[in-house]
Amino acid sequence: xxxxxxxxxxxxxxxxxxxxxxxxxxxxxxxxxxxxxxxxxxxxxxxxxxxxxxxxxxxxxxxxxxxxxxxxxxxxxxxxxxxxxxxxxxxxxxxxxxxxxxxxxxxxxxxxxxxxxxxxxxxxxxxxxxxxxxxxxxxxxxxxxxxxxxxxxxxxxxxxxxxxxxxxxxxxxxxxxxxxxxxxxxxxxxxxxxxxxxxxxxxxxxxxxxxxxxxxxxxxxxxxxxxxxxxxxxxxxxxxxx
Amino acid sequence: xxxxxxxxxxxxxxxxxxxxxxxxxxxxxxxxxxxxxxxxxxxxxxxxxxxxxxxxxxxxxxxxxxxxxxxxxxxxxxxxxxxxxxxxxxxxxxxxxxxxxxxxxxxxxxxxxxxxxxxxxxxxxxxxxxxxxxxxxxxxxxxxxxxxxxxxxxxxxxxxxxxxxxxxxxxxxxxxxxxxxxxxxxxxxxxxxxxxxxxxxxxxxxxxxxxxxxxxxxxxxxxxxxxxxxxxxxxxxxxxxxxxxxxxxxxxxxxxxxxxxxxxxxxxxxxxxxxxxxxxxxxxxxxxxxxxxxxxxxxxxxxxxxxxxxxxxxxxxxxxxxx
Numbered sequence: 001x002x003x004x005x006x007x008x009x010x011x012x013x014x015x016x017x018x019x020x021x022x023x024x025x026x027x028x029x030x031x032x033x034x035x036x037x038x039x040x041x042x043x044x045x046x047x048x049x050x051x052x053x054x055x056x057x058x059x060x061x062x063x064x065x066x067x068x069x070x071x072x073x074x075x076x077x078x079x080x081x082x083x084x085x086x087x088x089x090x091x092x093x094x095x096x097x098x099x100x101x102x103x104x105x106x107x108x109x110x111x112x113x114x115x116x117x118x119x120x121x122x123x124x125x126x127x128x129x130x131x132x133x134x135x136x137x138x139x140x141x142x143x144x145x146x147x148x149x150x151x152x153x154x155x156x157x158x159x160x161x162x163x164x165x166x167x168x169x170x171x172x173x174x175x176x177x178x179x180x181x182x183x184x185x186x187x188x189x190x191x192x193x194x195x196x197x198x199x200x201x202x203x204x205x206x207x208x209x210x211x212x213x214x215x216x217x218x219x220x221x222x223x224x225x226x227x228x229x230x231x232x233x234x235x236x237x238x239x240x241x242x
Numbered sequence: 243x244x245x246x247x248x249x250x251x252x253x254x255x256x257x258x259x260x261x262x263x264x265x266x267x268x269x270x271x272x273x274x275x276x277x278x279x280x281x282x283x284x285x286x287x288x289x290x291x292x293x294x295x296x297x298x299x300x301x302x303x304x305x306x307x308x309x310x311x312x313x314x315x316x317x318x319x320x321x322x323x324x325x326x327x328x329x330x331x332x333x334x335x336x337x338x339x340x341x342x343x344x345x346x347x348x349x350x351x352x353x354x355x356x357x358x359x360x361x362x363x364x365x366x367x368x369x370x371x372x373x374x375x376x377x378x379x380x381x382x383x384x385x386x387x388x389x390x391x392x393x394x395x396x397x398x399x400x401x402x403x404x405x406x407x408x409x410x411x412x413x414x415x416x417x418x419x420x421x422x423x424x425x426x427x428x429x430x431x432x433x434x435x436x437x438x439x440x441x442x443x444x445x446x447x448x449x450x451x452x453x454x455x456x457x458x459x460x461x462x463x464x465x466x467x468x469x470x471x472x473x474x475x476x477x478x479x480x481x482x483x484x485x486x487x488x489x490x491x492x493x494x495x496x497x498x499x500x501x502x503x504x505x506x507x508x509x510x511x512x513x514x515x516x517x518x519x520x521x522x523x524x525x526x527x528x529x530x531x532x533x534x535x536x537x538x539x540x541x542x543x544x545x546x547x548x549x550x551x552x553x554x555x556x557x558x559x560x561x562x563x564x565x
Contacts, residue, residue, distance in 0.1 A: 003458070039260065042253035046246035087322025087487060094265060095487065097323055098277065098308060101264025105257075142245040149245075179308040182291070197432045198286050199458045 003204065010205030011212060022206075026213055029187040032100060032174075033167035036107035037115075040167075041160050043108070044115040048159075049145055051116070052123025052152075053131075063120065069113035074172030081106045082176045098179040103187070106173035111163035118162060122155015123148060161225060165218050188214045273304040276492045279316075279324035281399055282430035283448040284475065285309035286455075287521055289512045290328075296508050297499060303492055311430070313397020319343060319478075322485045325493045330448075330475045331399035332545040339547070343485060344478035345558040349529060349551045350500050351475040351509050351522040352541055355403055356452055357465035358435070359444035365390065367444070372470045373411040379444050380413065383423025392438040392445040393419065395426030399473075404446050407470065435459060448473050450521035453513065472537065474525070474545040481558070494560060501526045501563065530565065 014022050051063055083089050085097040096102045126148050134144045149156065171189040178185035180194055188210050195207040268275065284290050285307060294305040308318065312329040319327045320343050327344065329335060338344040357367065357375050365382035367375035383390035393415075394401040408415040418424055425441065427434045431451040438445040439459045452463060465471070477500055479493040499505045506524035513521035528538045529551070547553055550564075557564060 035260065039253070039256055042249060042256050046250040046253065049246045049249075087485075088320075092322065094261065095268070096261070096264060098306065099264050099268060101260055104260055142248075145245045179306070181306045181308065184304070184306060197430055197436075198288070199432055199436065199455050201457065204458075 003201065006201065007204040007208050010201070011208035014205060014209040015212065019209075022209055022213070024183065025186060025188060025191055025210060026217075028100070028185075029168055029189075029214075030217070032103050032187060033107060033164055036104045036167045037111060037160055037164040039104065039108035040112040040115050040163055044112050044119060044159075045149075045156075048116050048119035048123060049149065051120040052126075053145060053148065063117075066113040066116045066120075070117060072110065072113070074110060074170040075176065076172070077110055078106065078172040078174075078176030081109070081173065085177055097177060098181060098185060100178070100185055102177040103174050103185060106177045107167040107170065110170060110173055111166050114166060115159045115163040118159030119152070119156050122152040122159065125155070126151045158225070161221055165221060169214065169218055188217075273302060274489065274492060275304050275306050276326065276489060276496055277306045277308065277324045278326045278328060278496075279308050279310065279314075279318045280328040281312045281315060281330055281475075282309050282432070283330070283398075283400065283451045284328055286430060286432040287450040287513070288454065289450070289509065289522065292512055293500075293505070293508055296504075297496065301495065301499070305496075309430070311394070311396040311398030311401070316343075319480045320485065322480075322487055325480055325489045326477060326496060327480070328475065328477050329399060330473055331402045332474065332476075332547075333402065334397075334399070335476055335478065336547050338478065339552070339556045342483075343481055345481045345556050346494065346497060346560050346563055347476050347478045347552040347556065348497055348501050348563060349474055349476050349525045349541065349545055350506075352525050352537065353449045353473050353522050354467055355400065355446050355471040355473050356449050356463040357444060357446050357471075358438065358452055358459075358461040358463050360442045361460065361462045363462075363464060365444065367464055370465060371468055372407055372465055375465045376407055376411045376413075380411075380418065380423075384421065387422045389425045389441045389443045390423040391425065392434055392441060392443050393424065393426045394431065394434050395419070395428045398431075400431060400446060400448060403471075403473070407446070410470065435461065450513070453517045453519070453521055456517070469540045469544065472540050472544050474541055475522070476545065476551070479558075494563075497563065503527075 051059065082097070084091050085102050086092055087097070130151055131144055131148060134147045139147060169189065171193060174187050175190050178187070178190065180186045180190035192207050192210045192214070195203040195210070280290060290307050294307060297305055308324065310318065312331045312334055315324070315327050315329055316334060316338050318324045335344070335347065339347060357372060359367065365379045367378050370378065379391055393404060405415045408418065419426060425443070427437050431447055432455055434445055435447055435452065435455050439461050477497050479490060479497060480488045482488050482490040506526050509522050510520055510524040513519065525541060528535060529541065552564065
């Protein structure tokens with residue numbers, strides 16, 4: 001049988017037989033990227049609020065800084081973090097290298113600029129009249145900024161989803177600071193690379209199965225957004241009734 | 243309090259939870275970890291997966307394997323990111339020992355490198371020894387300019403062997419690596435074999451990785467055996483007196499298991515089921531017996547330092563490892 005066809009057949013067998021190794025990898029991937037995205041959202045939201053709502057000197061410089069960092073090559077960030085987390089590095093005593101925590105922190109750092117940039121744009125796009133209205137209605141400073149955030153919910157959600165997609169699809173950080181240790185820090189991307197390299201019929205089938213799952217996750221999320229937009233769910237989400 | 247300040251505090255707390263969670267988990271809840279930094283050839287063949295599986299059934303420890311070339315593996319160990327190294331480059335191992343980073347070196351296995359190439363053998367290396375074969379490949383490559391040789395180009399044990407073979411063939415690897423017939427992958431053994439396969443070029447591989455990949459390759463193993471292609475794998479513990487935070491006692495337990503009859507059998511039997519021949523030969527018993535086999539005397543002259551696998555000053559009070 002043709003090795004490629006054979007690989008694809010075996011890959012689907014792996015996916016549908018509920019292979020515990022495959023699903024362990026998927027769970028780790030989703031968990032690490034999910035927690036990383038939540039962390040990045042928590043770091044990013046206050047920064048995006050400052051950038052979107054306040055005026056201060058050097059603001060465009062800060063915005064430009066984060067926009068530039070969106071393009072950070074993942075292996076370069078992975079290398080920087082490897083040097084920092086290594087026992088010989090500044091955060092070495094914590095012993096984080098080759099642990100899930102290192103991957104989560106690394107991916108959070110990777111996607112923070114992306115989330116900040118998208119959220120800032122969304123907040124800036126909110127009609128300034130809305131803020132004035134909220135203040136006139138007696139809202140406090142804090143309530144006003146929450147109201148703006150709700151109004152920008154679309155962009156906020158999109159930013160976080162884009163962040164999650166980048167986190168789950170990246171290889172450099174997970175490989176360099178996670179080490180791809182089987183059963184502990186290996187994720188979809190590191191295992192696709194590992195099993196492709198190892199080759200052989202089993203390796204190829206595993207790599208194809210993991211790649212199919214990764215594509216399903218990423219495309220599935222994006223398709224969900226498109227459909228939700230069509231159904232205008234996102235556009236009305238979080239908007240206060242008028 | 244302003245909304246952004248609240249979120250910022252939550253963010254700091256969440257970050258601390260992730261870091262503290264990881265530390266607490268690995269310090270108190272997870273099984274102890276034994277971090278092994280290893281060469282790609284031992285990992286890509288799947289041998290270490292088998293070793294891990296067997297070792298963990300009898301030992302309450304989580305074996306974590308990080309695969310890289312020998313050079314990187316030794317660097318990681320020096321930085322304190324590994325407890326054990328499993329490598330195959332005697333010259334680099336000697337430096338590692340004399341710099342004080344490694345102790346308790348044991349030779350655990352051996353096999354041979356092989357020069358592989360297209361079945362048509364355009365450079366005509368069949369029947370030649372390793373250095374003569376490299377000379378033919380170089381001469382043929384210079385006349386054809388298309389890629390004829392694919393090199394690892396990393397600091398791996400395989401690459402170190404390749405460099406020394408070019409030297410004994412009378413060439414400087416650094417100089418010829420810039421020529422158009424010479425390609426460098428900078429990557430692992432399995433990947434490099436695949437590149438050579440796609441480009442229909444020659445390369446040097448350890449026999450284990452080649453056999454494990456053989457089904458997916460149209461490359462043939464052309465030059466085999468001989469002292470110049472000997473490949474010796476050793477294990478070393480990272481010296482706790484030089485590098486902090488290493489699990490030295492667990493490392494010694496692991497080394498003792500590897501050199502035990504059980505461990506040696508796992509190594510020697512690995513691959514028989516799938517490839518109908520073993521990928522590695524255990525080295526412990528024949529070395530202990532000082533058996534009169536040819537390859538044992540080759541190991542002694544190639545991978546021994548001062549006529550021993552580990553000079554006494556690097557044995558760190560574990561004479562039981564050296565009966």
